[in-house]
Amino acid sequence: MQLGRLNHIGIATPSIEASVAFYRDVMGAQKVHTPFDLPAQGVKVCFVDTPNTQIELLEPLGEGSPIHGFLAKNPAGGQHHVCYEVPDIHEAKAWFEAKGAKVLGEPRIGAHGTLIFFLHPRDMGGVLTEIMETPRAEDGH
Numbered sequence: 001m002q003l004g005r006l007n008h009i010g011i012a013t014p015s016i017e018a019s020v021a022f023y024r025d026v027m028g029a030q031k032v033h034t035p036f037d038l039p040a041q042g043v044k045v046c047f048v049d050t051p052n053t054q055i056e057l058l059e060p061l062g063e064g065s066p067i068h069g070f071l072a073k074n075p076a077g078g079q080h081h082v083c084y085e086v087p088d089i090h091e092a093k094a095w096f097e098a099k100g101a102k103v104l105g106e107p108r109i110g111a112h113g114t115l116i117f118f119l120h121p122r123d124m125g126g127v128l129t130e131i132m133e134t135p136r137a138e139d140g141h
C-alpha cells in the first residue's frame with residue numbers, strides 16, 4: 001500500500017457557523033465551501049481550503065452522530081481525525097487489517113464521494129485516522 005496526500009484534517013465543532021467565521025476572519029481562509037449534510041454519517045460538513053489540504057469542519061447531525069461523544073468530552077470542539085488518500089481502498093483495508101489495525105466498519109461513501117474507512121485511534125498512535133480513496137478526475141471532486 002502507498003500512503004498518499006493528507007486530504008483533510010477533521011475538526012469537530014459545536015457550530016460550523018462560528019468555526020467558519022474563525023477560519024475566515026482570524027485564520028484568513030480564502031475559500032470556504034458551502035456546508036452540506038451527510039445524514040448517513042451523522043455529520044454536517046464544511047470544507048475550508050488551505051493551500052495544500054483542507055480543513056473539514058464537522059458538526060453533529062442527528063442523535064446517533066459520532067461527533068456527540070467527542071463534543072461531550074471536548075465541548076469547544078477540537079482536532080478530530082486526519083484523512084489520507086490511497087489509490088485503492090480495498091487494498092488499503094486489507095493492508096491495515098494484516099497489520100492488526102481495527103478497521104471501523106465497511107468502506108462507505110465519504111464527504112468527497114469516494115469510499116472511506118476509519119482506523120481506531122488506539123492502533124494509530126492515538127489519532128483517529130480516515131483512509132479515503134483518491135477521487136478520480138471523472139469523479140469531479
Ligand SMILES: CC[C@H](C(=O)O)C(=O)SCCNC(=O)CCNC(=O)[C@H](O)C(C)(C)COP(=O)(O)OP(=O)(O)OC[C@H]1O[C@@H](n2cnc3c(N)ncnc32)[C@H](O)[C@@H]1OP(=O)(O)O
Pocket residue numbers: 010038041043056058066067069070079080081083104109110111112116118120121122126127128130
Ligand atoms: C465520513 C464522512 C466524513 C469524511 O471525511 O468523509 C468524516 O470524516 S465523518 C467523521 C465522523 N465519523 C467518525 O468519526 C466515524 C469513526 N469514529 C468512530 O467510530 C468513533 O468515534 C470511535 C470508535 C473512534 C470512538 O467511539 P466513541 O466515541 O463511542 O468511544 P469512546 O469515546 O469510548 O472512545 C474510545 C477511545 O477512543 C478515543 N477516541 C475517541 N474519539 C477519538 C478521536 N477523535 N481521536 C482520538 N481518540 C479518540 C477515546 O479517548 C477513547 O480512548 P480511551 O483511551 O479508551 O479512553
Ligand SMILES: [Co+2]
Pocket residue numbers: 008010056081083130
Ligand atoms: Co473526514
